[in-house]
Amino acid sequence: xxxxxxxxxxxxxxxxAIFKNELMRAFRTIFGSILSPVITTSLYLIVFGAAMQDxxxxxxxxxxxAFIVPGLLMLTLLSESTSNxxxxxxxxxxxxxxxxxxxxxxxxxxxxxxxxxxxxAKSLILEAxxxxxxxxxxxxxxxxxxxxxxxxxxxxxxxxxxxxxxxLWADGFEKLQIIPMLVLTPLTFLGGTFYPISVLPEPWQTxxxxxxxxYLVDGLRWTFLGTSDFxxxxxxxxxxxxxxxxxxxxxxxxxxxxxxxx
Amino acid sequence: xxxxxxxxxxxxxxxxxxxxxxTLIGAVCGLVNPTGGSISAFGLDIRQHWREVRRxxxxxxxxxxxxxxxxxxxxxxxxxxxxxxxxxxxxxEEVLRSLSLWDKREEPIRKLSGGMKRRVxxxxxxxxxxxxxxxxxxxxxxxxxxxxxxxAQIEALRQRGTTIIxxxxxxxxxxxxxxxxxxxxxxQLLLTDDKSAIMARLGxxxxxxxxxxxxxxxxxxxxxxxxxxxxxxxxxxxxxGDGTGKGKREVAELAQDLTRAQIAFxxxxxxxxxxxxxxxxxxQQRERELAA
Numbered sequence: 366x367x368x369x370x371x372x373x374x375x376x377x378x379x380x381x382a383i384f385k386n387e388l389m390r391a392f393r394t395i396f397g398s399i400l401s402p403v404i405t406t407s408l409y410l411i412v413f414g415a416a417m418q419d420x421x422x423x424x425x426x427x428x429x430x431a432f433i434v435p436g437l438l439m440l441t442l443l444s445e446s447t448s449n450x451x452x453x454x455x456x457x458x459x460x461x462x463x464x465x466x467x468x469x470x471x472x473x474x475x476x477x478x479x480x481x482x483x484x485x486a487k488s489l490i491l492e493a494x495x496x497x498x499x500x501x502x503x504x505x506x507x508x509x510x511x512x513x514x515x516x517x518x519x520x521x522x523x524x525x526x527x528x529x530x531x532x533l534w535a536d537g538f539e540k541l542q543i544i545p546m547l548v549l550t551p552l553t554f555l556g557g558t559f560y561p562i563s564v565l566p567e568p569w570q571t572x573x574x575x576x577x578x579x580y581l582v583d584g585l586r587w588t589f590l591g592t593s594d595f596x597x598x599x600x601x602x603x604x605x606x607x608x609x610x611x612x613x614x615x616x617x618x619x620x621x622x623x624x625x626x627x
Numbered sequence: 628x629x630x631x632x633x634x635x636x637x638x639x640x641x642x643x644x645x646x647x648x649x650t651l652i653g654a655v656c657g658l659v660n661p662t663g664g665s666i667s668a669f670g671l672d673i674r675q676h677w678r679e680v681r682r683x684x685x686x687x688x689x690x691x692x693x694x695x696x697x698x699x700x701x702x703x704x705x706x707x708x709x710x711x712x713x714x715x716x717x718x719x720e721e722v723l724r725s726l727s728l729w730d731k732r733e734e735p736i737r738k739l740s741g742g743m744k745r746r747v748x749x750x751x752x753x754x755x756x757x758x759x760x761x762x763x764x765x766x767x768x769x770x771x772x773x774x775x776x777x778x779a780q781i782e783a784l785r786q787r788g789t790t791i792i793x794x795x796x797x798x799x800x801x802x803x804x805x806x807x808x809x810x811x812x813x814x815q816l817l818l819t820d821d822k823s824a825i826m827a828r829l830g831x832x833x834x835x836x837x838x839x840x841x842x843x844x845x846x847x848x849x850x851x852x853x854x855x856x857x858x859x860x861x862x863x864x865x866x867x868g869d870g871t872g873k874g875k876r877e878v879a880e881l882a883q884d885l886t887r888a889q890i891a892f893x894x895x896x897x898x899x900x901x902x903x904x905x906x907x908x909x910x911q912q913r914e915r916e917l918a919a
Contacts, residue, residue, distance in 0.1 A: 376710075376711040385705075389701070393697075460692050461688070461691075465692075468684070470678040470681040470710060
């Protein structure tokens with residue numbers, strides 16, 4: 366056995382093993398991982414789309430159903446990417462199975478490809494299903510499909526990274542839920558999911574601009590409708606900056622072993 | 628702590644709870660950030676060459692820790708992949724069969740018995756064919772039959788050339804399996820040596836002769852034996868020898884000398900010191916030294 370040779374480079378097989386394991390876990394719990402968010406989003410579309418169809422001004426010519434599709438996609442994208450990644454890394458910490466990750470030849474790159482990649486991939490699968498379901502309920506078009514795909518990938522990666530940090534930080538299930546429930550979901554609801562920011566009276570319009578989720582919802586809405594309240598570059602820029610900040614924090618965590626190693 | 632492990636040996640690290648056994652293993656395997664010192668494996672510094680070193684090390688932690696809802700075979704495949712090995716179903720089958728898990732391969736782990744779950748932990752650690760395997764309390768909480776079974780598994784691994792470091796507080800386990808033993812307490816390595824050398828150096832024999840009639844003094848003809856009278860002269864007690872059998876021989880000679888000297892005895896109890904006594908004595912001695 367001692368005659369074996371070892372590659373000291375990036376352990377791509379290790380990264381793929383984590384990625385595959387995480388995806389399999391999602392398919393094992395298909396109701397909670399996939400069906401539940403699809404049904405919830407469909408209900409939003411049916412209830413809000415139908416109830417407020419003729420009551421919302423300033424939609425740039427789009428029907429209300431088509432208007433809220435990008436907002437609802439963003440709502441699901443943020444919450445699912447965050448919770449997928451946070452749950453993915455928290456569970457091995459909770460069960461003790463994290464020992465295997467720490468003792469394996471996988472570093473920060475492989476870990477992120479595995480856990481964050483899988484969380485982002487799950488979100489993308491979910492987004493595709495929701496878009497397909499939404500097409501059955503409301504009429505909508507995607508003005509810039511490639512940019513929409515690129516933006517969804519960017520946001521899902523950024524918030525999966527954020528979820529990964531949450532999962533590392535959390536030392537109990539309550540902490541795991543607290544940020545998505547008390548911060549992300551309210552900010553998304555207040556971030557223009559169901560209405561354009563431009564219809565808000567002052568000072569709320571200015572206050573709303575301090576909510577970073579506004580730019581994400583607005584960015585995705587631009588890729589769908591072709592119109593937006595803010596430049597699309599701003600939405601991409603904010604998402605990229607958030608992503609870089611998350612990668613920096615994760616690198617620091619792996620370097621110091623905070624919440625990972627004794 | 629300065630400790631070197633020889634290739635292909637079974638090294639048992641003994642110590643009471645909280646002695647630092649798991650911390651030491653954690654430091655080698657990447658679970659603990661060492662605050663100082665250096666650790667090398669296969670001649671490579673584990674910090675500098677962590678990827679290569681970790682590919683060659685397997686760890687079976689004390690706690691059962693895996694995805695309970697996953698199937699046995701998938702968890703073993705996952706471990707193999709995570710350590711960078713190409714898929715090899717034949718090797719996975721071999722590992723599972725060697726641990727009597729093949730028939731359970733499609734079972735969710737949560738449905739297995741405690742002993743089977745522990746085997747899954749070992750299978751996961753063996754999936755990437757490690758050259759060095761750490762077993763942290765491998766038989767903690769398992770029944771006697773399974774413990775014997777585990778020992779046989781560990782011996783089979785050694786036969787394949789795997790170096791094994793196991794921690795245990797079952798002295799019987801170290802006595803049964805280890806080539807060398809290290810005794811650790813409060814983060815200090817008290818002793819490291821071949822098991823047989825420790826037994827020879829620190830092992831003793833104790834024999835109690837129940838005399839038919841009490842004696843007041845030890846007869847001069849027996850004075851060269853390490854014996855004393857106890858229990859009001861009703862017991863002649865021998866304490867001596869070492870772990871090589873010298874004690875047993877001397878007790879036999881003493882019995883013959885008693886007969887020749889026409890000193891009758893109605894009973895004989897002998898006791899060989901075990902590694903456990905040696906271990907307890909060492910730990911207690913060190914604690915007395917520290918207290919002084």
